[in-house]
Amino acid sequence: MAEDINAVIAKLQASGKYRSLFNKAYGDEEVTSQRMFRSMTQFMGMMYSYNSKYDRYKRNETTLSGQEQNGYALFLTKCNSCHKEPLFSDFQLRNNGLSVNPLIKDSGRYTITHVLTDAFKFKTPSLRNIMKTAPYMHDGRYASIEQCLDHYTNNVTNMTNIDPLLQSGSIPLTSQEKLDIIAFLNTLTDYKFLGDKRFADPNFQ
Numbered sequence: 001m002a003e004d005i006n007a008v009i010a011k012l013q014a015s016g017k018y019r020s021l022f023n024k025a026y027g028d029e030e031v032t033s034q035r036m037f038r039s040m041t042q043f044m045g046m047m048y049s050y051n052s053k054y055d056r057y058k059r060n061e062t063t064l065s066g067q068e069q070n071g072y073a074l075f076l077t078k079c080n081s082c083h084k085e086p087l088f089s090d091f092q093l094r095n096n097g098l099s100v101n102p103l104i105k106d107s108g109r110y111t112i113t114h115v116l117t118d119a120f121k122f123k124t125p126s127l128r129n130i131m132k133t134a135p136y137m138h139d140g141r142y143a144s145i146e147q148c149l150d151h152y153t154n155n156v157t158n159m160t161n162i163d164p165l166l167q168s169g170s171i172p173l174t175s176q177e178k179l180d181i182i183a184f185l186n187t188l189t190d191y192k193f194l195g196d197k198r199f200a201d202p203n204f205q
């Protein structure tokens, strides 16, 4: 968030509400970066999404419709090599052929490592709850999931460090197959997780 840690600590220390919360958690009001990070670790460590329709299907608690099954089968052949189930990421850095955005010229992993083979590589994101997290890609260039699929079928750019899996060009999909994949992606939405009040903005509760 482009903020300095010391400024964050000063802001928290200035807030009566946070002083009282730190007191509750740690026995006194002192705000330190270590306490801050421990609290956030505890908070993020309890965020588990495991109740989507896909998860319930995997646990034999429900069935997929014909269209969802078709989408799942297509997903496994066309997308799963990078968006690997069950977390829908292989946690690798890859280049999925997005042309360089002239406004921000983000060269991806290269910005951190300065290794030329890292240029334009971005971490494969998970697709869990993907229907709820538009806009898409590192720069938010796509507003809809349809545009993401159109990217893979029509717009994969043969550029520096393009992933070997996409070197032969786009991923062919008919419009019906796209609809089937979208039906499958819809099964990755975990309404129980998304509606969990513990993760909501406390100021709006």
Ligand code: HEC
Pocket (backbone or CB within 6 Å): 075, 078, 079, 080, 081, 082, 083, 093, 094, 095, 096, 098, 122, 123, 124, 125, 126, 127, 130, 133, 135, 136, 137, 138, 139, 145, 148, 149, 152, 163, 165, 166, 171, 181
């Ligand atoms: C070669 C690896 C690879 C393949 C194959 C691949 N993807 Fe991706 N995908 C990526 C990477 C890497 C990104 C992140 C790009 C970025 O952030 O700019 C991504 C991003 C996405 C996003 C945006 C996610 C977000 O949170 O912004 C969606 C949606 C997506 N892929 C769906 C698919 C679907 C559906 C398929 C199959 C048709 C597929 N991908 C095939 C590597 C791949």
